Amino acid sequence: MTTHKVFFLSLGCSKNTVDSERLMAQAEASGIIFTDTADEADTILINTCGFIEDAKEESIAETLAAIDKKSEGKIQRVYVMGCLTELYRRELHEEMAEVDGFFGTRELPEILAALGARYREELYDRRSLLTPPHYSYLKIAEGCNHSCSFCSIPQIRGRYRSQPVDQLLREAALLKEAGIKELNVIAQDISMFGYDTMGKSMLNDLVLRLSDMEFDWIRLLYAYPVNFPLEVIDTMRERQNICNYLDIPLQHCNDRILKSMNRGINKVETVRLIETIREKNPDIRLRTTMIAGYPGETREEFEELLEFVEATRFDRLGCFPYCHEEHAPSFALEETITPEEKQERVAELMEVQEAVAEQNNRVFAGKTVKVLIDQIEETTAIGRTEYDAPEVDNECLLSIGDAAVTIGSFCMATITDTTAYELIGRVDR
Numbered sequence: 001m002t003t004h005k006v007f008f009l010s011l012g013c014s015k016n017t018v019d020s021e022r023l024m025a026q027a028e029a030s031g032i033i034f035t036d037t038a039d040e041a042d043t044i045l046i047n048t049c050g051f052i053e054d055a056k057e058e059s060i061a062e063t064l065a066a067i068d069k070k071s072e073g074k075i076q077r078v079y080v081m082g083c084l085t086e087l088y089r090r091e092l093h094e095e096m097a098e099v100d101g102f103f104g105t106r107e108l109p110e111i112l113a114a115l116g117a118r119y120r121e122e123l124y125d126r127r128s129l130l131t132p133p134h135y136s137y138l139k140i141a142e143g144c145n146h147s148c149s150f151c152s153i154p155q156i157r158g159r160y161r162s163q164p165v166d167q168l169l170r171e172a173a174l175l176k177e178a179g180i181k182e183l184n185v186i187a188q189d190i191s192m193f194g195y196d197t198m199g200k201s202m203l204n205d206l207v208l209r210l211s212d213m214e215f216d217w218i219r220l221l222y223a224y225p226v227n228f229p230l231e232v233i234d235t236m237r238e239r240q241n242i243c244n245y246l247d248i249p250l251q252h253c254n255d256r257i258l259k260s261m262n263r264g265i266n267k268v269e270t271v272r273l274i275e276t277i278r279e280k281n282p283d284i285r286l287r288t289t290m291i292a293g294y295p296g297e298t299r300e301e302f303e304e305l306l307e308f309v310e311a312t313r314f315d316r317l318g319c320f321p322y323c324h325e326e327h328a329p330s331f332a333l334e335e336t337i338t339p340e341e342k343q344e345r346v347a348e349l350m351e352v353q354e355a356v357a358e359q360n361n362r363v364f365a366g367k368t369v370k371v372l373i374d375q376i377e378e379t380t381a382i383g384r385t386e387y388d389a390p391e392v393d394n395e396c397l398l399s400i401g402d403a404a405v406t407i408g409s410f411c412m413a414t415i416t417d418t419t420a421y422e423l424i425g426r427v428d429r
Contacts (some may be wrong), residue, residue, distance in 0.1 A: 007041035012049025021127035030117035050083035134408030135182035149330035201229040253308040285387040287316035293342030295333035361418040403427040
């Protein structure tokens with residue numbers, strides 16, 4: 001039976017979002033219509049996330065809600081795709097027999113066929129954007145070759161595969177044509193881009209070529225600290241449209257834990273890398289993520305992490321409680337820390353970071369900054385500086401006054417006050 005109207009729910013990270021956008025462009029070329037609500041559709045399609053417990057639970061809850069709609073006769077079919085299927089296809093089949101089809105992360109033609117659409121190779125570069133019309137993501141590689149003990153991504157996504165540069169430039173050109181002003185470069189690890197195809201990092205070459213395309217902002221997300229190509233930091237300093245921002249997930253600083261995590265880097269090397277990056281580009285703002293409550297993490301090791309975060313003064317930081325993921329290597333380790341203690345450690349670390357962030361933000365008071373407007377609510381414009389990625393970082397809350405601003409536009413703003421996670425000010429006329 002051919003599907004004509006699909007309600008598509010895309011869960012999880014920005015990499016998943018790109019997969020969903022590719023699928024939509026392909027399906028629409030075959031006449032499939034995507035609806036704004038499930039009630040208008042005959043089919044529900046869910047692109048699931050399987051990375052951490054909360055994400056899995058959300059994916060399962062949404063699938064059960066879709067099954068309920070099918071059993072009530074409100075829709076005819078339910079399809080489930082993505083990361084959760086890749087990990088638990090057999091179990092999902094057994095537990096959710098009402099689902100009409102399960103598809104993994106590398107089965108785009110099969111999903112399209114189930115919907116009554118046809119995969120067309122010549123449309124690979126095209127995406128129907130799910131982001132606001134002024135920013136988007138460019139996924140430069142798929143999969144991961146690292147074997148971090150806490151992570152199941154290599155099992156979900158396979159080995160690292162860089163996208164061909166020519167294809168990425170075509171895709172970027174289409175995004176530019178569609179009006180994208182901020183291009184966020186993503187992968188499981190952008191540092192490794194090109195190693196599998198050219199035997200060396202091609203990230204700097206790609207960034208230069210994207211910069212030449214005259215996007216207003218180009219942002220770099222998810223750089224693994226090992227093999228990070230430092231020439232990119234020089235390029236960032238030299239090119240005005242490459243944001244002075246780098247997301248470099250570190251996860252911990254203690255040598256024993258880093259070794260157990262199989263991160264391929266120790267504390268001394270980590271500190272040296274950060275110092276070098278900051279020396280090369282004093283204006284850079286660094287984002288990182290940490291994990292608290294890893295199996296066997298002692299109080300002393302956690303306090304070392306607290307001291308490291310306080311001393312290193314990251315501009316942006318997220319912390320997650322360790323998740324005992326059955327498809328990850330660390331599942332073989334004994335969990336020694338209770339869920340409550342993990343959450344307490346996360347809260348403790350974020351309290352340290354909040355004080356750092358509050359001090360870091362004070363340098364903006366009285367300054368004029370360039371802001372990209374994401375939302376407008378009555379007399380307030382909500383936006384971001386070049387130092388803030390969409391959805392995860394700080395916001396600028398700006399009184400509009402009689403200035404003319406629109407969503408997706410840039411403005412200059414004077415900052416009058418700051419908090420740990422916000423800059424407050426006014427749009428300059």
